[in-house]
Amino acid sequence: MTDELWLRSLEAHHPGLDASASGHFCGAAAVALARHDTPPTRCNVDALGEHAEHLLWWNLPADDTRRAHNSRQDATRDGAYAVGLVFTHHRLELVAVARAEDGSGADWYVAPPGRGLTETGQPDFDDPMLHRLEVKGRDHGSLTPAVVQAAGQLARAPSELPAMLSIVSFADDRVVIAHVEP
Numbered sequence: 001m002t003d004e005l006w007l008r009s010l011e012a013h014h015p016g017l018d019a020s021a022s023g024h025f026c027g028a029a030a031v032a033l034a035r036h037d038t039p040p041t042r043c044n045v046d047a048l049g050e051h052a053e054h055l056l057w058w059n060l061p062a063d064d065t066r067r068a069h070n071s072r073q074d075a076t077r078d079g080a081y082a083v084g085l086v087f088t089h090h091r092l093e094l095v096a097v098a099r100a101e102d103g104s105g106a107d108w109y110v111a112p113p114g115r116g117l118t119e120t121g122q123p124d125f126d127d128p129m130l131h132r133l134e135v136k137g138r139d140h141g142s143l144t145p146a147v148v149q150a151a152g153q154l155a156r157a158p159s160e161l162p163a164m165l166s167i168v169s170f171a172d173d174r175v176v177i178a179h180v181e182p
Contacts, residue, residue, distance in 0.1 A: 002053050003054045004057060005055070005086055005087075005090055006056075006057045006058070007026050007086060008022075008026055010025065010086070010096075013095050013113070014096040014097075015095065015117065016096035016097045016108065017085075017096055025078050026058070027065045028074070028077075028081075028082065029078075030059060030060065030065060030079070031061045031066055031075045031079065033056075033058055033083075034060060035139065035171075036170055036171050036173075037173065039058050039060065040056055040057045040058070041055070041058070042054075042055055042056075042173060043055075043083075043173050043174065043175055045087050045174075045175045046174075046177070047091035047177040048091075048092065048177060048178065054090070072139065076137040076138070076139045077135075078137075079168070080138075080170075081135050083137075084133070084135040084167075085108070085135075087175050087177060088110060088177060092177065093112055093113070094112060094131065095110060095111065096109070096133075097109050097111050097115075097123060100132060100133075104132060105156060105157025106133055106134045106153075106154060106159075106163065108132075109123045110131050110164070111129045115129045116130040131164050132154060132159060132164070133164050134150040134153055134165045134180075135150075135165070135166045136166075136168070137170065138168065138170065139170050143167050147165065147167055147176065150180070151180045154180045155180065155182065162179070163180040164177065164180060165177070165178055165180055
């Protein structure tokens with residue numbers, strides 16, 4: 001059986017996103033997906049070595065959304081955030097708790113729901129369940145260069161936190177999520 005997921009309202013599950021950021025990332029994903037497909041998209045997802053197929057539902061972007069995400073590079077990057085976070089949550093039960101700061105080697109801090117944040121709402125670097133997540137989007141070509149780039153970026157960062165990567169290929173409707181060893 002194929003799971004069906006919707007690409008919308010990421011803030012409902014991810015405390016590190018507000019409605020504005022969620023709308024932006026989902027809009028970018030719709031633009032990137034629409035370059036190659038119409039909804040729903042049948043996504044092949046490899047999460048920590050386990051393969052599954054999912055139907056990803058999304059809305060065709062309106063003209064104003066296409067204009068707002070007219071930069072192919074930015075739409076691919078920001079759209080990958082949305083798709084990567086949807087599958088990181090669905091497949092690994094990890095949610096974005098905060099955007100990672102410059103120099104962390106990652107884009108996001110992720111943790112199981114209810115974990116990863118201090119009482120003041122900041123990332124809890126003492127929580128062993130907190131991970132760094134680097135997300136890369138590809139509009140064409142092999143995923144291998146993106147995997148190598150993301151893994152190297154995470155490995156070079158001065159952080160003791162466990163690291164993961166999520167690579168989204170819009171052309172191939174494929175997502176790879178993997179741990180990165182130190």
